[in-house]
Amino acid sequence: MPVKSYIQAITLALREEMERDEKVFVLGEDVGVRGGVFRATEGLYEQFGSERVLDTPLAESAIAGVGIGAAMYGMRPIAEMQFADFIMPAVNQIISEAAKIRYRSNNDWSCPITIRAPYGGGVHGALYHSQSIESVFANQPGLKIVMPSTPYDVKGLLKSAIRDEDPVLFLEHKRAYRLIKGEVPDEDYTLPIGKADVKREGSDITVITYGLCVHFALQAADKLEAEGIDAHILDLRTVYPLDKEAIIEAASKTGKVLLITEDNLEGSIIGEVAAIISEHCLFDLDAPIKRLAGPDVPSMPYAPPLEKEFMVNPDKVEKAMRDLAEF
Amino acid sequence: MPVKSYIQAITLALREEMERDEKVFVLGEDVGVRGGVFRATEGLYEQFGSERVLDTPLAESAIAGVGIGAAMYGMRPIAEMQFADFIMPAVNQIISEAAKIRYRSNNDWSCPITIRAPYGGGVHGALYHSQSIESVFANQPGLKIVMPSTPYDVKGLLKSAIRDEDPVLFLEHKRAYRLIKGEVPDEDYTLPIGKADVKREGSDITVITYGLCVHFALQAADKLEAEGIDAHILDLRTVYPLDKEAIIEAASKTGKVLLITEDNLEGSIIGEVAAIISEHCLFDLDAPIKRLAGPDVPSMPYAPPLEKEFMVNPDKVEKAMRDLAEF
Amino acid sequence: MVKVDRKKKVIEQRHEQLGLNDEQVLDMYRNMLLARRIDERMYLLNRAGKIPFVVSCQGQEPGQVGAAFALDKEKDYALPYYRDLGVVLTFGMTTKDLFLQAFAKAEDPNSGGRQMPGHFGQKKNRIVTGSSPVTTQVPHAVGIALGAKMEKKDFVSFVTFGEGSSNQGDFHEGANFAAVHKLPVIFMVENNQYAISVPLSKQVACEKISDRAIGYGMPGITVDGNDPLAVYEAVKDAVTNARNGHGPTLIEVVSYRLLAHSSDDDDRSYRSKEEVDEAKEKDGIITFATYLRETNVLTEEIEVKLNDEIKSLIDDATDYAEKAPYADAKSIYKHVYAE
C-alpha cells in the first residue's frame, strides 16, 4: 500500500470525493490559487476550476453560513477554516444553524456540510495558531466532530464526513500534517463516524485519547512493553458524540484508565469520557481515572521553552502510563 | 430581611454598583428606555441616564467587543445579551479576546467586563430562547462563569463579578427571575466567585448541581426526608473554574453522587464534575456516579408536551435521588 | 371630469405599466389582507390565552406581498424573517399551516410544533427554515444563490430581515460575499423604524439602509413599503438583474411596525400613541384598497366575497389547528441526525 502523509490523505480524499460527486466543492481563504496555507487543497483549483475551489473573502461566519445555505440547497460544501482558532466568528452559524437545521425543521431540511479546520500545537503558533477547539462544540447535538490520528483514518473518515447527511466538524492536527505518515489504500473506502478504534490491544492499562496524542501513546507503549507493561490504546476518532460502548469496553478491559488530550484539562472532551466510565464501569476500576492534558492556561505561548512546558509530549505520556501501571 | 425575587436582586446589585462606582455602566439591546426585555435594568435609565445605560445597535459581537474595549480602558462595563442563545455571535470576542487579554499581554492589560445573559428553559421559548450555553465557554481559562440559584447569591455574586478584575460570564436562569424569591440583605455584601455552596447538609446522598435545579433538589430533599433519605446538596454557583475541593468534599461525604444539569447531557459541565470525582475520590464511592440532564437533542421544543419531556423537573430529580439512595 | 379621468388613467397605468393585470393585483390585495386578518386573529387568540406568542406583520404586509409577487413561486427560494406572513402566504403556505404553527401542533409544516411561531420553513415551497438569532439567514441565501450559479440554474434567492438586524456582522459578510461572486440574491431590509424599543436613530447613523449597497458594489434602492407596486417594481428589477447574472441588489422597504414588537412587548413605554396613529393613516392595505377601488379592480361585490372567503378560511384553520394533536412527547428524540 502506498505510504502517505496525513495531509496527503486529506488532499486525496478531497480530490476523490470531488471526482465522484459534482456537488462537492471547497470554499475558504486561500484554498484556490494558493492551494491553502498548509497546501491541503493543492492541485484542486487546477483540476476543478475556480467555481468548485472557491477563494472566499476573509469572513468565517460567511464561509460557514454560505456553505450552510449551499448545503441546504443540496450541494456538498467543504468549508475550510484556515486555523481552528479562527472558527470562533463562525460559532453562531455552526451551533445555531448547522447543528439545528434538521431538528428545528422536523426533518424537512438538512445541512450536509463538512467544516475542516487545522488545530493543535507544537508548531510555534502561539496562542492563536495552536488551540484545541473541540470542546466549544462538543455539547451540540446535531453536530458531529471527527478528529483522526492516522492518514488511513483521515481518508476514510473525511470521505464519510463529506457523504454524511449532517454537519461534520473535521479537525486536523496541523502538526500531524507532515509528521505522521502511514499506509493509505488507493481504493475508495469509508470509515464509520461515531466509532472509536482500538489502535493497540493490551491488558495492563487502558489509554483513551485522539489526534496526535495517539501517536505519543503508541510510542510510549512500545517502550513500556520492554518493561512488561502492556497498554491498550483506544483512539476516539469521533469526539462528539462519543462511542460510549467502545469507551466502556476499553476501560473495563484493564481497570486502569489514562485519558489524554492536548486541550486544557478542565472542560475538555476527556472529562466526558471520565464521566461515562464513572457512570458505567466504576466497579471495574482498579485505580482512579487519570487525566493528562494541557494546563489550564488560555493557550500555549510562543517562546519555545514555554510552548514545550504546555504541550503534551511522548515523555509526559510515557511517565503517566508508567505511573498508572504501577498504581 | 427583605424578600426579593431573583430578578429584583439583579436590578438591585446593578443599581448599587452603579451608585458605588462611576465607571460601572450597562450596555445592551433594549436595556435603556425599555428597561430590558425582562426588566432587569428597570429604572436604571431614569436614574443614571442614557450615557450609563446604553441602548446599543443589534449586534452582539459589538456589544461584547465595545465592552471589552471600554474595560481595557478602565471602565467597568456590564454587557447584557438579551438571551443567552444570542451570545453565539459574540463567542469570538469572549473567547479570543476577553479571556486571553491578561495572559497574552503578560499582565500588562486586563479586561474587567461582566457579561450577563438569561439562559434556561421552561418558559415556552423553544429552541432559541431556552438553551444552556455554559459548556461552550467552560473550557476557556481566563474566563469565569457564574450561575447563581438564589436571590441572595445573585446579589452577592453579581457585585463580585462587576468588581472582578477579570471577565465574568454571569448567567441568570430566566425562569428563576420571578419564580424564585428569597431574603436579600439591604447591605452591601459580596460572595466569592469560585466557591461552591452547601445548600443543604445531609449524609445519605450528595447532589451537585446549579441554577434552577438547586431548587428542584431542595424540594425533593424535603420530601425524601420523610422517607428517611438525607440529601447533601452542593450548589456549584461558579461553573468555571470549578471549586474542586468543595466537589471532592461533598462527594466523599456520602459516597453516592447525583449530578444534575438542565443542559444536554453529553459535554455538559457535570461531565467535568464527574471526572474530578473519579480522579480524586473514586475509592470513596459506594455507587456509580449518576447524572440527570436534558436529553442529547439540540434544544427544547416549543409545544408544551415536548418542552416538558425535555426539561429536568422536581419529579425527575426526586426519582433520581431516591433511586440513588436505594442503590 | 376631464381631470378625474386623467388621474384615473395614470393610476390605472401603474399596475398595467408594471405588467400586472387586474387579477394579479387583486391577488396581491387578497394576500396582504389575508396576512393582516390572520395576524389579528392570532392576537385575539393570544389575548384569550389560547396561544402563547404572536409576532406581528401588521404594517409590513404590502411590501412583503409586493416583493413576493415579483418572484417566481415555482423556482425561487425565499428566506423570510419572522414577520413575513405576506411572503410565506404568497409562496404557498396555507392559512391552516399558519394556525397549526401558532398552536404548535404536530402537523405544523414549519417545525411540527418545535419552533415558536414566525420561524418559517417549508421545503416543498422553497421556504428555507429559519431560526431566532437574527440575520443568520443572510449568508444562507447567498449559499443558495451560489448553488444556482454552480448548477447554472436561473432561480434567485430572496432574503428579508429587519433594519436593526442589518447591523449584524452576518449581513455585512453575506452581502459582500454575494457581490464579489455576483450571485443572484435579493437582500430586502424591512425598515419598520424600530428594533423592539430601539428607534432607527439609535440603530444606524446613515440616511438610508440602502446606502450600504455601494460599499459592497451592488445597487441599493429605498422604496415606500406602503406601496406594494413600488416594492414589486424594485424587486422585479432586481430579479431581472440577478437572473441575468448581474448579481445582487439591496432593497430597503420603508414601513412602520403598527403593533408592539410581539405579544410579550408593550410599546407604550418607548413610543407615543400619536406616532403610531400617524403611521396607521398611511397603512398600505387601506391605500392599496383605495387604489384598487379607484381603478375599478376592487368592486364592492368582490370585496364582500373576499372578506367572507378570508373569514371562513381563518375560522376553519383556527378550528382545525386548535383541535389538532400535539406531536408525541417521545418524538423529541427524533431527527437529531438523519435516521
Next chain:
Amino acid sequence: MVKVDRKKKVIEQRHEQLGLNDEQVLDMYRNMLLARRIDERMYLLNRAGKIPFVVSCQGQEPGQVGAAFALDKEKDYALPYYRDLGVVLTFGMTTKDLFLQAFAKAEDPNSGGRQMPGHFGQKKNRIVTGSSPVTTQVPHAVGIALGAKMEKKDFVSFVTFGEGSSNQGDFHEGANFAAVHKLPVIFMVENNQYAISVPLSKQVACEKISDRAIGYGMPGITVDGNDPLAVYEAVKDAVTNARNGHGPTLIEVVSYRLLAHSSDDDDRSYRSKEEVDEAKEKDGIITFATYLRETNVLTEEIEVKLNDEIKSLIDDATDYAEKAPYADAKSIYKHVYAE
C-alpha cells in the same frame, strides 16, 4: 531656474502648509526608514534560522508613520494590526522592544514572548494588546472611544486593519456602533491589495473601501499610502473632527504589500514579479526621501548620520535580544487571572 524654484516652493509648502516643520518631517522619515530596516533585519534573521517568523510592514510604512504623526502620543490610543511597525515605533515602542518580541524573550513588553511577532501591546504607550483573529480590535477601539466620551476626555482612538479584514462582521458592527454614538475613532484600512493570496478583486466588489463609510453615516476618504503627508493630512482632519465631538471617520490608505504575506508564505504562486516590481517603483520611502532632498530637509550629512544611527540601533537591539533570556518555563501558569 525660475521654473525649478517655483516647483521647489510649492513642494516645500506641502509639509509647511500642513503645519509640519522640517524636524518633524525628518522624524517621520526616520521612523519609516527605521521600520523598514528593522523589517529587513528580521527577514535576515529568519532566513538565518534565528527567529521563526516575520510578518512584514514593507510598503506600508509611509502611511503608518504619516497617520501616527497626526495623533497625540501623550493621550491617544492606538490599536495597530500586525504590520504596523511604523505606528508602534511612532507611539514609543523601541527597536529593542521589537527585537525582544521577535526573539520571544522574557523582556518583550508586548507579551513576554507569549505571542508571535506582530502582536503588539504596551500599556504605558497606550498601544492596546492585539490578537491574531483579524478585526477583533475594531470594536475594542470603539469601546475605548466610548470611554473617552463617558469620561469627557478628548483623546481619540486609532485602529488599523487590512482591506481583507474589512469584510469581517466586527468591522461592520464596530463602525456602526461608533457612528451611532458619535465616538472619537479613526478607522484606518491599510489596503495593500492582497489578503494573503487573495487579490482585492476577490475580496470586495466596491470601488473603494472608503465607500463603506456612507453606510454608517460617517465621512470616508481614500488616500495614497505612498504619500505620508497625504495620510497625515487625512488623519489630522479626522482627529480634529473626532476631538470636536463629530464622530468617527473611515480612512482607506492605498499601498502595496511589497513582500510575501509572511516569512511562511511564497507569493510567486499568486502574483507576478512584474506586478511587484512596478509597485516597488512607487515605494513611498524612496519618493519621500526624494521630496525631503528636494526641499533640502534631508541633506547628505543627515542621511549618513541617520543610516548610522539606525544601523547601530538595530545591531544593538539584535544583539541584546538574541542574548536575552526566555521567560522561565514555569511562568506559563501565571497571569491567567489577576493575582
